[in-house]
Amino acid sequence: MIELKKVTKKFDTGKAILTAVDEVDLSIADGEIFGIIGYSGAGKSTLIRLLNGLEKPTSGTVEINGQMITAIKGGELRKARQKVSMIFQHFNLLWSRTVKENIEFPLEIAGVAKSQRGKRVQELIELVGLAGRENAYPSELSGGQKQRVGIARALANDPEVLLCDEATSALDPETTDAILDLLVDINKRLGLTIVLITHEMHVIRKICHRVAVMEGGRVVELGDVLTVFQSPQAEITKRFVAQVADSKDSRETIKNLRELYPTGELVKLVFLGEQTEKPLLTKLIRSHSVDVNIVQGNISHTQRGAYGTLILQLKGSPAEIEEALAFLRAEDIQAEVMQND
């Protein structure tokens, strides 16, 4: 369990005092994949550096698995930091060492006997899917393979927490997906807690259980990924969600849809989890006299289940349309008439 209480970090830039992290309270459960999203300058990197003890908070406390890392120093802090590992956007590999030697490095530092290191390195190589590349140098690897080395190296000393600092931002979409799948696999297999920072909402959607949205050093929204995607509260969260929503939501598209379907109302439905499997439209059509046309739809999958959006054209009298909307809302579906103003 990671617990941040009223954590503030200020920097003296010479000209002014800058508050990079501002009174952040956060509780991250064991085995959770927790995402922190924010634009550049929001304070994500500072926050992650506070988690691994590289920065000391100006005030507040950071506790990791019962250990108050803000209160320890020297050897004790070094030991605690071994339990918190990290992977980076630009991999931070040792270029003059092979894959095997890169992964072995943290074991050497931790004083693991040479006789035991080889077996552990081989296990890690298998775990991250790099078998056959043991003797390659980083310059001979693709971006995805380099990050696999980063992950293996981070796991070498059996950490309890893995911090990921924009770990897929330098990778193409396909490789990003493969690395994110690997992180989910490791989370499940090893029960490892993963905290990742990113500015990309699709990363949050694909692998996180919960998400914190940061702006100006503060956590402005925190919640379960499905809930946040379904009903983002803060303006900035809405912008992040729009990043991955289909262009359907844009004003231009709504206008185009209205031109294509000029009669009745266009209604956007958002449904979650098990709702995606219910025959709600059948029920609606059977029990109401509105005409229903499916205009567009899609389902997205998260670690917490699926969520979907569907755009319908409802044709009928205003009262009939109202009744249909009331029926959908009674089924806990978000149903919103799309206005093109």
Ligand SMILES: Nc1ncnc2c1ncn2[C@@H]1O[C@H](COP(=O)(O)OP(=O)(O)OP(=O)(O)O)[C@@H](O)[C@H]1O
């Ligand atoms: N060592 C430092 N000294 C002075 N200011 C700092 C220092 N580290 C961070 N800052 C400032 O703190 C604020 C938050 O920075 P931080 O790097 O944590 O944000 P971020 O969300 O990670 O953004 P990015 O993705 O661009 O790194 C920024 O205004 C940054 O300039």
